[in-house]
Amino acid sequence: MKIALIGYGKMGQAIEAIALGRGHEIVHRIDINSSHLLEKEHLQQADVAIEFTTPETAYDNIIRCFDANVPVVCGTTGWLDKLPQVKSQCLEKHQAFLYASNFSIGVNIFFELNRRLAELMAPQSAYGVSMEEIHHTQKKDAPSGTAITLAEQILEKVPGKKGWVNEESTDPAQLAIISKRINPAPGTHTITYSSPIDDITITHTAHSREGFAAGAVTAAEWLKGKKGIFTMKDVLSL
Known part of the structure; x- marks a missing residue:
């Protein structure tokens, strides 16, 4: 080819x-x-x-x-x-x-896992959800495109979420995405569902490009x- x-x-x-x-x-x-x-x-x-x-x-x-x-x-x-x-x-x-x-094949499987977890968590009103993404300092955009895809999947499934913001937020209608730029870091994405009782976290970490x-x-x-x-x-x- x-x-x-x-x-x-x-x-x-x-x-x-x-x-x-x-x-x-x-x-x-x-x-x-x-x-x-x-x-x-x-x-x-x-x-x-x-x-x-x-x-x-x-x-x-x-x-x-x-x-x-x-x-x-x-x-x-x-x-x-x-x-x-x-x-x-x-x-x-x-x-x-x-x-x-x-x-990444792993990330695309992670997308499916994220979508399914959001479906399972949708009726669990005791849990709040947030996201963190880490990339190298040369990455131009924040949040990453991967983080936005993950966020849109969550917004589709979790009731009460109206949008995402690229910062800490106390507004329950907003999904907070925290972006960090650290070298070397090809890419890490973490979604956390937190309640007063426990946390559920899924993470994908890339080791290289x-x-x-x-x-x-x-x-x-x-x-x-x-x-x-x-x-x-x-x-x-x-």
Whole structure:
């Protein structure tokens, strides 16, 4: 499979190592210094593009892939206000798009565990719920995209919760997400349900970027040749 890497930072380099180890070819490594490779004639050399850049550039990068008829796997977070436009463009242009706030197989299983726990805790009014997420200091957005996904799952299931805030909160209608930026820390997410009697806590801790990179390559392998809008739930049959 021929891959265009859009974004060649630490994550892009980790994806490259996994992809090459699986026998794939990286036809383009695109960063701020090689943005000319985002032109259609260059992108069309790839079977699929994997996009890990910045919230400011992700939308335009994705649309350029659509215009080049190249399926795109996107892991950039912090730009989801434009997700409805991307989905509309994907369907209108008969393209393929797969977004995940986190490509780690373990995290996606954790998402399912979080959703199920929220369902079980929904009728237990004695428990309050909060979240903490820890990442390295180079991470641009806070809370993380993974934390937002976890929060949205909780908000769907737990009655009385109207939204989330990225700070400590005494408002019972708000889910507090505490974000910490510490080096080195690829990513830890902890959800805690607390009552006067006991606490229930679930945690996912990433030890390296390898899990995210491997999941992104798995998603690209799965997406090749498809049309439509997908998530890691489709890839993993969850």
